[in-house]
Amino acid sequence: GSTGIRWVIDPLDGTVNYLYGLPTWAVSVAAERDGERVVGVVEAPMRRETYQAVLGGGAYANGNALRCRPAPPLDQALVSTGFNYVTKVRSHQADVAQQLIPRLRDIRRSGSAAVDLCDVAAGRLDGYYERGLHPWDLAAGDLIA
Template identity: 80%
Template sequence: MTDARPDETETLAAELLPLALEAARRAGELLRDGRPDDLTVAATKSSPIDVVTEMDIAAEKLITGHLAEHRPDDGFLGEEGASSAGSSGVRWVIDPLDGTVNYLYGLPTWSVSIAAERDGETLVGVVAIPMRGETFRAVRGGGAFLGDRPVRCRPAPPLERALVSTGFNYVTTVRAHQAEIARRLIPQLRDIRRGGSAAIDLCDVAAGRLDGYYERGLHPWDLAAGDLIAREAGALTGGRPGTRPGFDLTVAATPGVFEPLQSLLDDYGAWHD
């Protein structure tokens, strides 16, 4: 890993953020305004009900094309196949349509998630939620914003009054185990929500609309931007105790809820199938 001076990092982030915002805006407009009435499944991922539509693919091409036009030496990691190492040390981590099944059914809970990393650390995160008319953004060390308004996570309630969101895998056997975790967790909380977009759930923790969120099975493109936004809004994030958020487990919550929620999830085995 190469060290960079703070002013160099700030200068780089100031260059990357407008590019991410513009790419997310364009992709969001394409998805919102270009959704065909006869939208169909183009491919499947983990199971026949974990789908890719033609619009996922089109949105990723739009995003990578815009970013590559301005920064041709950067790398890419995209959910729908964009993958290149690049030579600049910057990698864009892209989910062009987080919440594809919601989008397929005409539900509004879907988003465009774009993050920029350098040396494994996320510098910039943008999550656009077109059907809400909202765009969340964060720069590492610079706070989190909804549009131009700073956002902060909620003051911590007792765990039994915490509203927590989660997500479920599309593989039936995995989902059954996750449902059992939720069944054991519900009596410990105010309630559980299931929105269908990890990026939106993380942003809703940042904005104080949720006290916490957890999920197993997230990929880097699912969480990179939302994780930064949640942390910059004052939330704590992690995986199993002592680890970073990742595929095994992602937990994000307001301080005071994070540790007891993480502990319960670890005890219940939420980190394995």
């Protein structure tokens, strides 16, 4: 439209989790103005958590300000990742994970990029890495984190 606003929506981030009855999935909505993300909201219903951020205005979970925790030494970092469904990308991610596992405290895989990014913002995770994501997978969570 003429407003310059573009909506980036993932109506079900963590689709496989949802299909299998696992609780880690979310609805992710972001607004971009002239190509820049300005608003992001991630609703994780099974966790009863709503995350939101406005560019330059901080990030919040259920109305409480979020703060990433200070970066720990790499050997103390808890990092989350995801694995793409494209075999070539997935193989590369497995190689990266194999190199990182001995250097990190541990790796997690929740199945929802949006939730993982919100967990980084909330200080539950120290980082998130995944290749091959679509814009809707990370638009809101990236702004929140």
